[in-house]
Amino acid sequence: MATIQGVTGAGVKPRAVQKPKPSFWHRVVKDFKRNKYIYLMLVPVVAYYIVFHYLPMYGAQIAFRDFIPTKGITGSEWIGLENFEDFFGSPAFGRLLRNTLAINLLDILLGFPAPIILALLLNEVSTPWFKRTVQTVTYMPYFISIVVLVGMVIDFAARDGLINQILMGLGMEPIPFMTKPEWYWPIYVGSSIWQAVGWGSIIYLASISSIDPSLYEAAKVDGANRFHQLWHITLPGISPTIVVLLILRLGAMMSLGYEKTILLYNPLVYDTADVISSYTFRRGILDANYGFSSAVGLFNSGINFILLLLANWLSRQRGGSGLF
C-alpha cells in the first residue's frame, strides 16, 4: 500500500493528477500479480489458521447449545446461557476459580522473583567456571519432559519416597504428600520453580549484561560497595525487563495448563488441585459432556482474552514492546 500512495503522490501536485486514483480492485489485481508467489505461500498457512484456530472458535458456539454430536453444531438446540448457568451454579465453580487463582498467585509470589534473585546472585560470582557450572546445572531440569518430571515428583513424594525417607532420617513423621490436599499447591509450584528457575534467569542475566559498565565504574569511584551497586545500578537497570515480564505473567493469571495438572493430581486431592482447564478436560473429553465443558472453556478463554489485552496495553504504556 505504501508504494501505491507513494506513486500517486510522487512529484506532481495532488490536484494536477491526470489519472484517477486506481480503484480498489485495480490495486488488488496489481498486488496479486506482483506477489502471486507470496500469496501462494500463504495459502497453506492461512488454511491452517482457519481450520485449526477459527473453526474451533466457530465451534465454540456449542457452549450455547444442547450439543448432540449426531445432530451437528447448528442442528443442536440453542439453549442460550443454560450451560453457563449450570457451571456458575455448580459447587465446582468456586473451587476451580480459587485453585486456578491460588496456584497462579503462589507462582507469581514465589516463582516470579526466583529467577531474578538467581540472576542477581550469579552476577555477583567472580569465578567464571563456577558461574558456568551453576548455569549449566540449573538450566538442565528445564529439558526434562513434563511426564518424567511429574513421575519423579510422585515417586519422591510417595509415602516411602525419598522425601519421606529424609524426613524420617531427621526423626519426623512421614507425610503422604500426594494424598493430602493441603500439600498439592506447594508441590505444584515448587516443582515448577525447580524446573524453570535456571531457565528463567537467562533473560535477566542478558538484561544485566546490557547495563553500561561505566555506571559501575562511576559508582566505585563514589565509594559504592557491591551491595550499593546491586541495589542502585543492577536492579534499576533490569527493572524495565522485570516490569514487562511481570505484566505479561499477570496476563496469564487465569490460565493454567492441563498438561501438568492432569498428570500430577488424583481424586484424593481434587479439592485443591482441580483447575478450570483440567475440569474442562475431565468433563469434556472423559465424560463427553461437550456443550457444558465448552461453556467452561469459553468462560476461561474470555477471561484470558480480557487479561491479555489489559496486560498488552499496560506493557505498551510502560514503553515496553507489548506482547505483539
Place this chain on the structure above:
Amino acid sequence: MAIRKTTGERIFDAINVALLSALIVIALYPLLYVLFASFSNPGELSRYRGVLLAPLGFSTAAYQAVFANPNIATGYRNTLFYVVAGTTINMILTCLGAYALSRRNVMWKRPITLMIVFTLFFSGGLIPTYLLVARTLDWINTPWAILIPGAISTFNLLVLKTAFEQVPPALEESARMDGANDFVILWRVVIPLSLPALAVITLFYAVAHWNAYFSALIYLRDRSLYPLQLVLREILIANQTGDMTGGALGGDVEPIGETIKYATIIVATIPILFLYPFLQRYFVKGVLIGAVKE
C-alpha cells in the same frame, strides 16, 4: 586483584557461593538419585532408607527389563517419527508464513498478520478443537492428529518473521534482478542468512514434539502409535510396571518395579541430556531472540 575486598564483601561472597552450591545440589541431586537407584540392586534398594550417594550394589536387571519392553522400543520409534515428521511440517509452514509476512509491499499482509496474532489472545478452547479433530476430520488413531493441529506455533512464526526482516532488502532486489522468484529468494537468500534463528526455532519445535503427550493421550487409542511420553506416563504415573516385571520374577515383583521406573526415566532422558550441552547455546539464543522480537 587491584581492589581489596572488604570483610563484608568476603562474607557476602562466601554466602553467595554456599547458596549457589546448594542450588546445584537441589537441581542435580534428584537426577543423580534416579541414576543411582536405577543401577541399584532392587532388593537392597527397597530395604534401604535415606539418600543415595552411589548405586546400592550393582544391577542392570532394571535396564534389561526396560530394553525388553516392546512398548518402550515402539514408543521410541514413534516419537522419533513424530519429532522428524512433525518438525519438518512445522518448519516448512513456519518458513513460508514468516517469509510472506516479512516482505514489504504486500497488500494483505496486515490483515493476515492480525488474523494470526489474534489467535494468541483468543482460542475456541480444548473441546471444539477436539471435536474438530476427532469427529469432523475423523483423525482418531492417525498420526495426522499428532502432526497437524499444532503445525504452526504462532510465537515461533513471529520470531522467525522478525529474523527474516533483518535480511538486507538489497540482496533480495539483486536476486530478483537475476530472475529469482520468491521461492528461490526464500531458499537461496533468506534461509541461508537466517540459519541461527532457524536452528533455534527447529530446536523449539523438536523439543516440543519430544515432550508432547497430550494430543496422543486424547487422539490415539492404538498402542502401536503411542509416543514415548505416553508409554512413560503409564509406567511412571499410572504405575504399570506389572507387564515388565513379568511372572518369572515371582515374589520379587514389587522391588524391581521401583528400579524399572528409575531405569525408564534414565533411558527416556539420556538422549536429551546428551544433546543438552550442544543445544544449550542455541536455546539461550532462542530465549533472547524471543525477547527482542520487536
